[in-house]
Amino acid sequence: MEFxxxxxxxxxxxxxxNRKKFLSLADSVxxxxxxxxxxxxxxFNSMTTLLISFISHPQIVSAKDFLTFPSPTKLxxxxxxxxxxxxxxxxxxxxxxxxxxxxxxxAAIVVNKEDEAKNRACQCADDLLESVFHTVPNADILxxxxxxxxxxxxxxxxxxxxxxxxxxxxxLVLEHAARQSYFPSVSRxxxxxxxxxxxxxxxxxxxxxxxxxxxxxxx
Numbered sequence: 136m137e138f139x140x141x142x143x144x145x146x147x148x149x150x151x152x153n154r155k156k157f158l159s160l161a162d163s164v165x166x167x168x169x170x171x172x173x174x175x176x177x178x179f180n181s182m183t184t185l186l187i188s189f190i191s192h193p194q195i196v197s198a199k200d201f202l203t204f205p206s207p208t209k210l211x212x213x214x215x216x217x218x219x220x221x222x223x224x225x226x227x228x229x230x231x232x233x234x235x236x237x238x239x240x241x242a243a244i245v246v247n248k249e250d251e252a253k254n255r256a257c258q259c260a261d262d263l264l265e266s267v268f269h270t271v272p273n274a275d276i277l278x279x280x281x282x283x284x285x286x287x288x289x290x291x292x293x294x295x296x297x298x299x300x301x302x303x304x305x306x307l308v309l310e311h312a313a314r315q316s317y318f319p320s321v322s323r324x325x326x327x328x329x330x331x332x333x334x335x336x337x338x339x340x341x342x343x344x345x346x347x348x349x350x351x352x353x354x
Contacts, residue, residue, distance in 0.1 A: 195214055197213075198217070198224035199224055201241070201242075202221075202241060205241040207246070210245055210255045210256060211251050213255065218259045218260075219262055221259060221262070222263065225238075229267075233281060235266075236281035237285070240285045242259040243256050243305040243308040243309075246303070249307075253304075256304065257312070260308050260309075260312050264278065264312055278322065279322045282309070286305055287336045288329050288334055288337070289329065299336075302336055302340050303342070306343035307343050310346050313351060320354065323354055327351040327352070331348060
């Protein structure tokens with residue numbers, strides 16, 4: 136179970152409710168603090184230290200933890216170097232198209248609006264896509280094909296694979312990636328070809344579909 140800053144603040148606020156009792160106890164102490172006073176003082180300062188610690192040093196989630204159980208919170212907690220962390224996690228498999236595209240999809244699928252999670256997903260996509268486009272032959276075709284399969288827009292080898300309820304996140308992240316200099320023109324053309332065709336999956340994410348089509352048509 137994740138322990139967030141908000142949970143720390145809640146605990147800290149509850150502790151402050153006992154402040155009157157704490158001050159009353161402090162007033163009764165003249166020279167040497169008794170055991171009860173010392174216990175309250177240490178408890179109060181422990182909560183203060185914990186709160187400052189969470190604010191100053193936010194919890195960092197590992198790439199492995201995120202890939203195992205993706206969530207917007209974990210994506211944000213991976214930090215600004217999330218893409219590098221994913222590449223490091225892949226090790227010798229960082230040229231594996233299937234593994235790379237699945238990681239991009241996991242980061243993008245938890246996105247549903249313009250927020251910090253979307254920024255992190257875009258950072259992950261930038262690092263992973265730029266790496267694979269520059270190192271793997273025909274990646275400009277293979278990567279987009281794999282992502283189209285994951286989004287449910289074309290059939291893959293697994294005939295039982297179900298399309299996600301919404302692909303707004305992947306479309307928003309791909310719209311960002313398509314605007315970058317590393318993104319191949321061939322990849323843009325393939326995306327435009329498939330995203331401009333009517334599809335029930337695209338209809339469920341019409342706003343994001345419209346946004347990426349605007350970007351693709353501008354090139």
